[in-house]
Amino acid sequence: MTASFDDIVSLAKKRGFVFQASEIYGGLRSAYDYGPLGVELLRNVKEQWWQSMVRQRDDVVGLDSAILQSPEVWVASGHVESFTDPLVECSNCNHRFRQDKLPESGNCPNCGEKGTFGEARQFNLLFKTFMGPVEDEASVVYLRPETAQGIFTNFENVRRTTRKRLPFGIAQIGKSFRNEITPGQFVFRTREFEQMEMEYFCRPEEASKWYDYWLAERHRWYVDLGMNEDRLRLRTHETAELAHYAAVTADVEYEFPWGWDELEGIANRTDFDLRQHAERSGEDLTYFEEGEDERFFPYVIEPAAGATRTTFAFLLDAYETEEVEGETRVVLKLDPRLAPIKVAVLPLSKKDDLVATTEEVAQQLRRRWNTEVDVTQSIGRRYRRQDEIGTPYCVTIDFDTLDDRQVTIRDRDTMAQDRIPIDNVLAYLDDKFAGAI
Ligand code: GAP
Secondary structure, three states, X not given: OOOOHHHHHHHHHHHXXXXXXXXXXXXXXXXXXXXXXXXXXXXXXXXXXXXXXXXXXXXXXXXXXXXXXXXXXXXXXXXXHHOEEEEEEEOOOOOEEEHHHOOOOOEOOOOOOEOOEOOOEEEEOOEEEEOOOOOOHHHEEEEOOOOHXXXXXXXXXXXXXXXXXXXXXXXXXXXEEOOXXXXXXXXXXXXXXXXXEEEEEEOHHHHHHHHHHHHHHHHHHHHHOOOOHHHEEXXXXXXXXXXXXXXXXXXXXXXXXXXXXXXXXXXXXXXXXXXXXXXHHOOOOOEOOOOXXXXXXXXXXXXXXXXXXXXXXXXXXXXXXXXXXXXXXXEEOOOXXXXXXXXXXXXXXXXXXXXXXXXXXXXXXXXXXXXXXXXXXXHXXXXXXXXXXXXXXXXXXXXXXXXXXXXXXXXXXXXXEEXXXXXXXXXXXXXXXXXXX
16 A cells, blocks of 8 residues: 555654654744654765766766855846746635645635635745845845756856866755745645756757756656656646746656645756856856857756655655555665665664674674664564664574574565575675665
């Protein structure tokens, strides 16, 4: 059986994946804290993205730009003027909603009344704050709503210092902020979130080829990390949906418990951003290659994914319940590369000799993989807990281990057990993980 929305929210809280931010003060709506397991999962998702988008490629380099940028950046990019969503207010209960996310029935999602919404007004999603001690118009700065602009403003710096030639990409992972009108569905839509974005600069005449390439490549990434292919699809945007900078966009969508929704957008941003920044800053952001007559603005293909949203989707997708010997077991069938804990070492009892051997084995494993030692409760309950948090392998130390220096290794998915010498544990697991982690 697959997961319901409530299954994941309760697992996330119960096992320490995600907590409501400021929970002891009643919680801050739409902000979340990632607990000990959540931070590992989120880091693993980001690490896999970075590996596949930057480290395993010769044509993409990384960047980490500031969250605060000159306000000019957001004027040039069009965000100050056009980064808006249509907001409507219910005249009965005065709740505000994003018009394009209202239910088809037209009823107010809060009070249920019909025909109570007035004209929509455009609401700007930029988070504003002040830089320095004076709080006036001149000191207004914005928290970035996308990581992409730091890439565009550094285009020439990166090109010059890396001597990259077209086509090449610049990738960045980091926090973004949007004053969303209707945050919700747990960590799916929040006001503070993390993005994984890459801007791929290419010749204008090659933009459509690279757009197709990145569509296929990004879809492949989710499938390779074990996401159920039947719950993934690519959907091209209608013209009316396109962001102000995009000529064409397709979303990688996942079938969430509430229906198909966006995981990632892949857009052809044309030369919109480089042109805008060149014009407003007065800097030359055109590209030139030796032996050619003309300078030109490169086009940009942008695969833009959400790290926090994707982490949520991996969690949902991995969750399964199975009947085992008349009991229900919950198991997170996460790809080992994503699993927060790779190996758990479990002594059969808390007796000193077993705990000493447990530590000896755990010490070896920790050098390679994120390893947890769990000594409390019955072995059955400890297996269930490790299944529930997605640990691919459990190593059990029992009383025979003290004599024969052998341990039992249990596979999360098949529950099959192998008995092997302690000295072979590293090689055994290395083989199972296929060197991938
Ligand atoms: N630079 C292009 C850009 O930002 P986007 O489609 O607005 O495009 C890219 O955002 C991705 O960022 C989305 O596909 C989604 O995964 C994530 N994202 C956007 N807004 C979000 C929010 N409020 N909460 C969580 N993730 C969000």
